[in-house]
Amino acid sequence: MSKSFVSANDVARHAGVSRSAVSRAFTPGASVSEDTRKRVMNSAQILGYHVNQLARGLMRSESGIVCLVVSEMDTPYRAQLVRAFSHELQKAGKISMLINTDRSDSGVDAALRQTLNYRADASILLSGLPDKAITKLCLDSGQRIVLINRDDNINGPFHINLNDHQAAKVAVNAFLRAGCRALAFVNSEVGTPSLMARENGFLAAAASFGLNVTVTRHGNTVYESGRHAAHSLLTSFDRPDAVFCVNDLMALGFIDSARQDFGVRIPEDLCVIGFDDIEQASWSSYELTTFAQPIDQIVQASLLWLSEAADTQNVKSQTFNAPLVWRKTVRGNHQQVS
Amino acid sequence: MSKSFVSANDVARHAGVSRSAVSRAFTPGASVSEDTRKRVMNSAQILGYHVNQLARGLMRSESGIVCLVVSEMDTPYRAQLVRAFSHELQKAGKISMLINTDRSDSGVDAALRQTLNYRADASILLSGLPDKAITKLCLDSGQRIVLINRDDNINGPFHINLNDHQAAKVAVNAFLRAGCRALAFVNSEVGTPSLMARENGFLAAAASFGLNVTVTRHGNTVYESGRHAAHSLLTSFDRPDAVFCVNDLMALGFIDSARQDFGVRIPEDLCVIGFDDIEQASWSSYELTTFAQPIDQIVQASLLWLSEAADTQNVKSQTFNAPLVWRKTVRGNHQQVS
DNA sequence: GAAACTTTTGCACACGCTTGCAAAATGCGT
DNA sequence: ACGCATTTTGCAAGCGTGTGCAAAAGTTTC
Incomplete structure (x- = not known):
C-alpha cells in the first residue's frame, strides 16, 4: 500500500x-x-x-513539465486550444500542468508561482490575466514562455499573434461585396488587445471606404452579451445591415436575438461575421460565416519554438492569419476574399 | 539565465x-x-x-499533484468538468496534470504511466478510455483514484456515478404527462456504461407503462450524430412524438435536423429531452429541457474523498441525481417531476 | 605479447529538500 | 539559583536520480 x-x-x-x-x-x-x-x-x-521524474528533474535542467495557463477553459475556443496543446505536448513527451486563472484574486499568482516550484520548463499563457510581474518572475527563473494573443511588450517570451487587422479588412470587404453599407461592430467590455485590434482594424478599413461604424460593447465575450448587443443595435432607428462580432459566441447570441426578438432575416436583412470558428458556428441553426483560429499553426509554432535550444531562438514572435470560412450569414458568392 | x-x-x-x-x-x-x-x-x-516541490515530493509521501485523465476535453460537458476540477484542486493547494486520452493508441498508457513517474497523489478519470490494467497499476503504486461514470468493478478507487435509471424514469414520466405515446431513444454507438444505463432505464420505465421505445444508435455522442438520428427516426412511417437523447449535443443536432429537414415543431409535434445541460442547451434557439450534470457535487465529493486519510476512506462510491431542468422542448406545466 | 587506445563501469558526490534525534535554549515552579 | 519540563535548533542521514572522473575491460596495432 x-x-x-x-x-x-x-x-x-x-x-x-x-x-x-x-x-x-x-x-x-x-x-x-x-x-x-x-x-x-x-x-x-x-x-x-x-x-522517478521528480528526482530526475532535480538533477537535470529540464523537468519535462509545461504549464498551460488559461481562464474560462470551458469556452469552446479555449477548450479546443487546450485540447490541442495537451495532445501535442504529450506526443512530444512533455507533461502538461493546468493553471486555472478564473479567479482574478491572488490565487492566480499563487498558482503561477506553483509552476516555478515544480520547475516547469515552460509556460504557455492562453489567458490575458496573469500579472506582467509574474510573467517576468517566471522568465527570470529560466522558464520559457509563450504568449498567445497578448501584447505585453516584454522581451524573452515567444509572442504569437493573430493578424486581426487583416481579418477586419477582409470582413469589411466581404460586407461591401454583399452590398452592405450600415456597418456595426459588436465588442465586449473586456478590452483584450486582440479584441481591440479587431475593432480598430474594422473601423480603419471601413473608414478607408468612407463608411461609419456603429460600435457597441457589452459584458464578456459570451452568448448573452451578443443578445444584449442585438437589443441595443436593433432597437435603434437605423439598423445596421452588417455586423462583425468580435467573437463567435457573441455572434451566435446576436443572431438568435436578431431572429427571434426582432424578426430579422439573416443574411437577407442583415449579414453577420464572427471570429473563432467554434464548433457551434457550423451548426445548421447558424451556419455562421467566421474567421477560423489557426489552432494547429499556433500549437505547432509554439512547440517548435519550445524545442529549439535556448540560444538558438532567433525568432521572437510570429503572426498568423485567420482565414475566413464562408457559410451562410453573409450574402454573395462564397469566394475567398484575399 | x-x-x-x-x-x-x-x-x-x-x-x-x-x-x-x-x-x-x-x-x-x-x-x-x-x-x-x-x-x-x-x-x-x-x-x-x-x-522546490520536486525535491519536497521526493521526501514526502505526497507530491501535491493530481492527474486529470480526460478525452475529448473540448466537448462542452467535459470542458466544464475539467474547469471545475482544476479550479477546486488549485483552491485546495493541489496542482493538476492533464492527461489527454484522445488517441486510443499506446500513447495513452504511456501518458498515464507518466503520472506514476511524477508520483501523482491521485488520478481522476473522466474518460472511459484508459485500460483497466493501467488503472490497476496506478492503484498498486499507491495512487488514489476517482472514477467518474465508469463501472469498472475494481476495488480501491472511489466511484462516482449518476442515477441514470432514475433520470430515465423521470424522462418517461415527463413525456407521459405531455401526452406523448410514441417514445424514441437516441443513443450513440459508444456504449459507455452510463449511456447504456440511460437507455436501459428508459426502456424499463417505458415498459412499466406498456410502451414500446424505438431505439437508434449513431456514431459518437456529437451534434452530427443527432442529425443522423433525426433522419433515421423521422423518415419512418410512424414518427415518434417524444425523444430522449442520451446527450445534449445529440439532442441539439436532432432538434436542428427535425425542424429544418422535416418541418417538425418542437414541442408541439415532438418533445425532446437531453442530458448534461451544457451551456448551448439554454440558448434561445433550443431552450432544451434536459438533465443537469451535478458537476459541483461531483467535484466536491471527489475532493472530499481525496482529502480524507487513506485509512479513513469508509465510503467507496457515491451516486448523484441529475435534476431535470425544464425549458421548452417538452409540453406541459413546468413542474418538477419527482 | 605489450603498448596505445577506446569503450564500459563503478564510485562518489551533487541536487534541494524532509525529519529523527540529541543538544541547546527557554520557561516555570520552588 | 536550581532542577525539571518544554520548546527550538542543528546535525546528519536519507529520498532517487544524473554525471565527472578514474579504474577496469575490451580492442586494435605493431
Whole structure:
C-alpha cells in the first residue's frame, strides 16, 4: 500500500550491475553496452520500474513539465486550444500542468508561482490575466514562455499573434461585396488587445471606404452579451445591415436575438461575421460565416519554438492569419476574399 | 539565465539560521519559533525563494499533484468538468496534470504511466478510455483514484456515478404527462456504461407503462450524430412524438435536423429531452429541457474523498441525481417531476 | 605479447529538500 | 539559583536520480 515504488537500486541489484548503469540505460545517448542495457531493461520490465521524474528533474535542467495557463477553459475556443496543446505536448513527451486563472484574486499568482516550484520548463499563457510581474518572475527563473494573443511588450517570451487587422479588412470587404453599407461592430467590455485590434482594424478599413461604424460593447465575450448587443443595435432607428462580432459566441447570441426578438432575416436583412470558428458556428441553426483560429499553426509554432535550444531562438514572435470560412450569414458568392 | 534558483541554503545563510529551520518554516505545523519563522520568511521574500516541490515530493509521501485523465476535453460537458476540477484542486493547494486520452493508441498508457513517474497523489478519470490494467497499476503504486461514470468493478478507487435509471424514469414520466405515446431513444454507438444505463432505464420505465421505445444508435455522442438520428427516426412511417437523447449535443443536432429537414415543431409535434445541460442547451434557439450534470457535487465529493486519510476512506462510491431542468422542448406545466 | 587506445563501469558526490534525534535554549515552579 | 519540563535548533542521514572522473575491460596495432 505504501512506498511500493521500485527504485533504480532495486533494478541494479536484480540485474547485477551498478546503479549508474541503470541510470545510463534510461538516458538516451549515454555510454552503455548494448548487453547491459538489455539486461537492465529486462529487469526493469520485471520489477515494474519507472524512472522517478521528480528526482530526475532535480538533477537535470529540464523537468519535462509545461504549464498551460488559461481562464474560462470551458469556452469552446479555449477548450479546443487546450485540447490541442495537451495532445501535442504529450506526443512530444512533455507533461502538461493546468493553471486555472478564473479567479482574478491572488490565487492566480499563487498558482503561477506553483509552476516555478515544480520547475516547469515552460509556460504557455492562453489567458490575458496573469500579472506582467509574474510573467517576468517566471522568465527570470529560466522558464520559457509563450504568449498567445497578448501584447505585453516584454522581451524573452515567444509572442504569437493573430493578424486581426487583416481579418477586419477582409470582413469589411466581404460586407461591401454583399452590398452592405450600415456597418456595426459588436465588442465586449473586456478590452483584450486582440479584441481591440479587431475593432480598430474594422473601423480603419471601413473608414478607408468612407463608411461609419456603429460600435457597441457589452459584458464578456459570451452568448448573452451578443443578445444584449442585438437589443441595443436593433432597437435603434437605423439598423445596421452588417455586423462583425468580435467573437463567435457573441455572434451566435446576436443572431438568435436578431431572429427571434426582432424578426430579422439573416443574411437577407442583415449579414453577420464572427471570429473563432467554434464548433457551434457550423451548426445548421447558424451556419455562421467566421474567421477560423489557426489552432494547429499556433500549437505547432509554439512547440517548435519550445524545442529549439535556448540560444538558438532567433525568432521572437510570429503572426498568423485567420482565414475566413464562408457559410451562410453573409450574402454573395462564397469566394475567398484575399 | 541558467540555474538561477535560490535554494533553502541561501535563505538559511541570509537569515542566519540552519537549513532545517528554513524547511520547517515552510512546513505547516512544524516546530519553529515565531521569531525565526518570521525571519526566514523575510529572507525568503527578499531572495525570491520558493520551495522546490520536486525535491519536497521526493521526501514526502505526497507530491501535491493530481492527474486529470480526460478525452475529448473540448466537448462542452467535459470542458466544464475539467474547469471545475482544476479550479477546486488549485483552491485546495493541489496542482493538476492533464492527461489527454484522445488517441486510443499506446500513447495513452504511456501518458498515464507518466503520472506514476511524477508520483501523482491521485488520478481522476473522466474518460472511459484508459485500460483497466493501467488503472490497476496506478492503484498498486499507491495512487488514489476517482472514477467518474465508469463501472469498472475494481476495488480501491472511489466511484462516482449518476442515477441514470432514475433520470430515465423521470424522462418517461415527463413525456407521459405531455401526452406523448410514441417514445424514441437516441443513443450513440459508444456504449459507455452510463449511456447504456440511460437507455436501459428508459426502456424499463417505458415498459412499466406498456410502451414500446424505438431505439437508434449513431456514431459518437456529437451534434452530427443527432442529425443522423433525426433522419433515421423521422423518415419512418410512424414518427415518434417524444425523444430522449442520451446527450445534449445529440439532442441539439436532432432538434436542428427535425425542424429544418422535416418541418417538425418542437414541442408541439415532438418533445425532446437531453442530458448534461451544457451551456448551448439554454440558448434561445433550443431552450432544451434536459438533465443537469451535478458537476459541483461531483467535484466536491471527489475532493472530499481525496482529502480524507487513506485509512479513513469508509465510503467507496457515491451516486448523484441529475435534476431535470425544464425549458421548452417538452409540453406541459413546468413542474418538477419527482 | 605489450603498448596505445577506446569503450564500459563503478564510485562518489551533487541536487534541494524532509525529519529523527540529541543538544541547546527557554520557561516555570520552588 | 536550581532542577525539571518544554520548546527550538542543528546535525546528519536519507529520498532517487544524473554525471565527472578514474579504474577496469575490451580492442586494435605493431
